[in-house]
Amino acid sequence: MTPIIDESGSAGIVKTSILSLSLPPEGLLLECGRTLGAINIAYETYGELTPERDNAILVLHALTGDAHVAGCHTPEDKKNGWWDFMIGPGKAFDTNRYFVVCTNIIGGCQGSTGPASINPASGRPYGMTFPMLTIGDMVKVQKMALAQLGITQLFSMVGGSMGGMQVLEWILRYPEMVRSAIMIASTPKCSAQSIAFNEVGRQAIITDPHWRNGEYYGSSAKPETGLAIARMIGHITYLSEQSMNQKFGRRLQKREEYSYEFTGEFEVESYLHYQGLRFVQRFDANSYLYLTKAMDYYDAAADWGKGNLEAACSRVKAKTLVMSFTSDWLFPSHQSKELVKALRQNNADVSYVELDSDYGHDAFLIPSATLSRVVDSFLDNLYQEGEAE
Amino acid sequence: MIQKRLRENILLSDYDMVVSLVETGSRVLDLGCGDGALLSRLIAEKQVKGMGVEIQQDAVIACIHKGLSVFQGDIDAGLADYGNASYDYVILNQTLQAIHHPDFVIEEMLRVGRRAIVSFPNFGYWLVRAQLLVKGRMPQTVKLPFFWYNTPNIHLLTIRDFEGFCSKRSITILKQVSLCGGRQGRLKTIRLFPNLLADEGLFVITRSP
Numbered sequence: 001m002t003p004i005i006d007e008s009g010s011a012g013i014v015k016t017s018i019l020s021l022s023l024p025p026e027g028l029l030l031e032c033g034r035t036l037g038a039i040n041i042a043y044e045t046y047g048e049l050t051p052e053r054d055n056a057i058l059v060l061h062a063l064t065g066d067a068h069v070a071g072c073h074t075p076e077d078k079k080n081g082w083w084d085f086m087i088g089p090g091k092a093f094d095t096n097r098y099f100v101v102c103t104n105i106i107g108g109c110q111g112s113t114g115p116a117s118i119n120p121a122s123g124r125p126y127g128m129t130f131p132m133l134t135i136g137d138m139v140k141v142q143k144m145a146l147a148q149l150g151i152t153q154l155f156s157m158v159g160g161s162m163g164g165m166q167v168l169e170w171i172l173r174y175p176e177m178v179r180s181a182i183m184i185a186s187t188p189k190c191s192a193q194s195i196a197f198n199e200v201g202r203q204a205i206i207t208d209p210h211w212r213n214g215e216y217y218g219s220s221a222k223p224e225t226g227l228a229i230a231r232m233i234g235h236i237t238y239l240s241e242q243s244m245n246q247k248f249g250r251r252l253q254k255r256e257e258y259s260y261e262f263t264g265e266f267e268v269e270s271y272l273h274y275q276g277l278r279f280v281q282r283f284d285a286n287s288y289l290y291l292t293k294a295m296d297y298y299d300a301a302a303d304w305g306k307g308n309l310e311a312a313c314s315r316v317k318a319k320t321l322v323m324s325f326t327s328d329w330l331f332p333s334h335q336s337k338e339l340v341k342a343l344r345q346n347n348a349d350v351s352y353v354e355l356d357s358d359y360g361h362d363a364f365l366i367p368s369a370t371l372s373r374v375v376d377s378f379l380d381n382l383y384q385e386g387e388a389e
Numbered sequence: 390m391i392q393k394r395l396r397e398n399i400l401l402s403d404y405d406m407v408v409s410l411v412e413t414g415s416r417v418l419d420l421g422c423g424d425g426a427l428l429s430r431l432i433a434e435k436q437v438k439g440m441g442v443e444i445q446q447d448a449v450i451a452c453i454h455k456g457l458s459v460f461q462g463d464i465d466a467g468l469a470d471y472g473n474a475s476y477d478y479v480i481l482n483q484t485l486q487a488i489h490h491p492d493f494v495i496e497e498m499l500r501v502g503r504r505a506i507v508s509f510p511n512f513g514y515w516l517v518r519a520q521l522l523v524k525g526r527m528p529q530t531v532k533l534p535f536f537w538y539n540t541p542n543i544h545l546l547t548i549r550d551f552e553g554f555c556s557k558r559s560i561t562i563l564k565q566v567s568l569c570g571g572r573q574g575r576l577k578t579i580r581l582f583p584n585l586l587a588d589e590g591l592f593v594i595t596r597s598p
Binding site for chain 1: 438452454461470475
């Protein structure tokens, strides 16, 4: 088996590239019935594609992620990609073996076309005129982007949270293209509770006076308060009671006694404020609206099985690995198990691992030797099988 | 062929025995599959379509590294996610005595599988009886190596107990093999006084029509 965690190399200096999709003149028809022309997709790659083009792995990021998964952008850059501990030479996604690709989702705001992009028809940012997107649209676009990169077969694909929904959509929509798939802390559909949290986040943005129906681009006043609150709510759902107790408890921030004022005096308050502030610097409020909505709409059973997940899963050909975390209450284990059950009833080659973690939903973003080992074991077996052929 | 080998008392390992009992190309669910050694052999030698259930994380990862389909879960929680008669065999190898609700689990096995293969250490084995009778202490043997305070075996039973259970619950015993460990961990079959002379019982059972 390959080494388990870090120690070894980084993916090195990488850069985000932009790919312009070749579209028919009428543009790309989306699930909502509208079309979108001129689509750019930001992406990064790590490792080398084999001459047989049979070692590509697609990484699908979560709600607010981006294409920068591993390595760093400049030698001085101290911030590595968001899944650096998983991807690189000798790591679970071993770039000595695999060609790893990550694309920023359409509708996002980190290089790919989204509501903040200029509408070529009007010369102004789309804002709320941007068409509504679905997870299916995202996957369709990813497939087109990969084709332009010369990739028509995937050795594997992986995604956590909303990335996991995209993985599921991939193996349902393009079953012939995917040899294996890994879904982490994800779900075949959002529960009422997750939709509720997303809606509170959206309302925080929409009711921010600076939102102005999404036409805040170019203005100095942006719906930053609303977006920050949306992020704070989201962040609570990404943590767990245990991890919040461990991290903050009831400790006060830089003081011993209560101030009896409405300032963020508990550590957990100031942490959430900080998360909110940091987020508005890198994320677009309209993107947040569109992407959370796409997530809410997703229902694999409805889309592919007339409401029956087992019927939907009869399409799946990929060998799948489903993982969940014990303390994840946003997409709890039972939602992953529901998918595993549906796959198993179709005699699909599926494995399920429930990782013990206190970190809640965000656990998949936190370095873990066990997470690395599970993924490494899964891929290594497939890789050895390929070598033996 | 297999029966002939058994009659001839040819030494067989525990896994050899289970492998020999499973029909080629069948669908198998292995409960408490450990690192997947038995399942791998069933796939290699009997071309079964197999799936394992295991609760220990390291063992689950070992299964995944072997390329097996494995589900991390607790057998005691039942097999509610599994449809009726969805497997040809459900195997519970050397685990029955360590589960909390063995009667419930066996019923579940017979619901999910057309047949079940169950093996367990025989508490009626003479060496076990003798330790209790002569020393007056909880027995320790090769198959039962633990102390009373750290044993995972919470539902110890004898071959006769299991036979009684089957008759009471309308379960048909299709095949019964009584085994005793020989040298180098090899087993030999016991035909005479099995409840006294065998240290392991192995049963193939099915729901009575």
